[in-house]
Amino acid sequence: MKTQENLVSSYFPITTNCSGEHIQLIRNTALIKRFRKDETILHGGKACSGLVAVISGQLRAFIQSSTGKQVTLYRLYDYDVCVMSASCLLKNMQFDIHLSAQCDTTVLIIPTATIELINPVNPIFRQYTLDLLAQRFSDVMWTMEQIAFSPMPARIARFVLDTANQNDGESAILTHDTIAKELGSAREVISRILKYLQSEEIIQLGRGRIHITNLNKLEDLAKQLSD
Secondary structure, eight states, X not given: OOOHHHHHHHHXXXXXXXXXHHHHHHHHHOEEEEEOTTOEEEOGGGOOOEEEEEEESOEEEEEEOTTSOEEEEEEEOTTOEESGGGGGGSTTOOOOOEEEESSXXXXXXXXXXXXXXXXXXXXXXXXXXXXHHHHHHHHHHHHHHHHHHSOHHHHHHHHHHHHHHTTTSSEEOXXXXXXXXXXXXXXXXXXXXXXXXXXXXXXXXXXXXXXXXXXXXXXXXXXXXXX
């Protein structure tokens, strides 16, 4: 097990550009938190936790409408850092983004209060947080472009491929409801498209599982995503 000191330097290497005093401050205030599968970490703009780095597991960032409809914006894996959880550091900007654990997940957090002390006197660290924000905005804009301009079958194909690659490369453990929630669509729409893909012998549907029967055709379909 890594010590707190090693964890901070491993997941936030930018801290090496801080003064000895600030490095010690970060090490003393950094928090390790563990979340169970499906536990929500961030509820829209109601909290400002700080910079969150994934030690193990997976986080899902999503937006949610007043009716409960969700759209996944991006995912965070080992060593990824979420800056949206520290969005209150950016004045006059509000992010109603939710974070949830997709499996049992452990994170390392640099609290907002600590960042507020360091950012004004360390331009390198401040630039680091801005670069993270730019990266996440890029991820969000890509997702919005897919929703606006890419056909749903192509989005489903890409999601099935990405999920299968996290498994055995040949099958994705997914339900129709999960895909609908991830892509911000209705379950009926997802089911209709999946049944069509099955009729074309591109996939085979099972209980909570989608088996890829024609990888080349599924990849060709996924290529229709907006660049």
